[in-house]
Amino acid sequence: MPSELELSLLLQSTLTKAGFVKARAALQAAVADALQGILRSRRDSFPGIYIVGSYSEGWGNSLTKADGRTDAESDIDVMKLFQGRLYHIRGSCQCCDRKEKELVDCKDGHIRIGGFATNPAKASSGTPLRPAVDEVDACRVCCYPPIAPLLTASNL
Numbered sequence: 001m002p003s004e005l006e007l008s009l010l011l012q013s014t015l016t017k018a019g020f021v022k023a024r025a026a027l028q029a030a031v032a033d034a035l036q037g038i039l040r041s042r043r044d045s046f047p048g049i050y051i052v053g054s055y056s057e058g059w060g061n062s063l064t065k066a067d068g069r070t071d072a073e074s075d076i077d078v079m080k081l082f083q084g085r086l087y088h089i090r091g092s093c094q095c096c097d098r099k100e101k102e103l104v105d106c107k108d109g110h111i112r113i114g115g116f117a118t119n120p121a122k123a124s125s126g127t128p129l130r131p132a133v134d135e136v137d138a139c140r141v142c143c144y145p146p147i148a149p150l151l152t153a154s155n156l
Contacts, residue, residue, distance in 0.1 A: 024058075025057075025058030026058060027058075028055070028058045029056060029057065029058040032051045032055055032056040032058075032076075033051075033056075035051055035076070036049070036050060036051040036056075039051070039078065048080060048081035048082065048083060049078065049079070049080050049081075050078070050079045050081060051076060051077070051078060051079075052077045052078075052079045052136075053076075053077035054074075054077075055074075055075075055076045055077065056077075074131065074132070075123070075126065075131060075132035075133055075134050076131050076132070076133050076134070077121075077133075077134045077136060078133055078134070078135050078136070079135075079136045079137075079138050080135065080136070080137050080138065081138050081139075081140065082137065082138065082139050082140070083140070084140075085139065085140070086140050086141070086142055087102075087104050087111055087113070087139050087140065087141045087142070088102050088103050088104065088141070088142050089103070089104060089105075089106045089111065089141055089142070089143060089144075089145055090103040090104065090105055090106070091145065092106070092143050092144070092145040092146070093142055093143060094142075094143065095142050098142075106141075106145050111139065111141065113139070121134045121135065121136045122134070122135045122136075123135075
């Protein structure tokens with residue numbers, strides 16, 4: 001059975017051969033920044049709009065294809081961040097001036113708030129000329145909960 005290192009090197013080699021390289025990722029991230037600027041200029045009344053997810057991070061091609069082509073199931077995630085109330089995540093918040101009743105639960109990156117949908121994404125299908133888009137409405141939080149893959153053994 002191959003070691004973790006061998007598997008990692010094999011994956012890196014396969015992705016590199018398929019065109020998933022740092023320079024292209026940087027270019028795609030720059031394109032995402034430009035798209036974000038265009039969206040903000042067209043929606044003057046809503047400046048809190050962000051391109052998020054794998055597209056903005058430079059890896060918007062779905063890995064279901066190893067040839068560098070964008071998969072039909074890939075999309076661009078557009079987040080609209082609401083101004084106003086700041087939410088405090090139970091178990092993560094370190095704010096000293098909040099009350100217990102202000103804490104909200106968070107599961108799989110989504111905070112749970114009464115009166116809001118549990119899946120806030122509004123999806124629109126793509127076409128051969130335009131990629132699919134998921135629009136997500138989001139609220140501000142005081143902090144992020146721990147992200148397991150980013151934690152070191154001492155943080156666990």
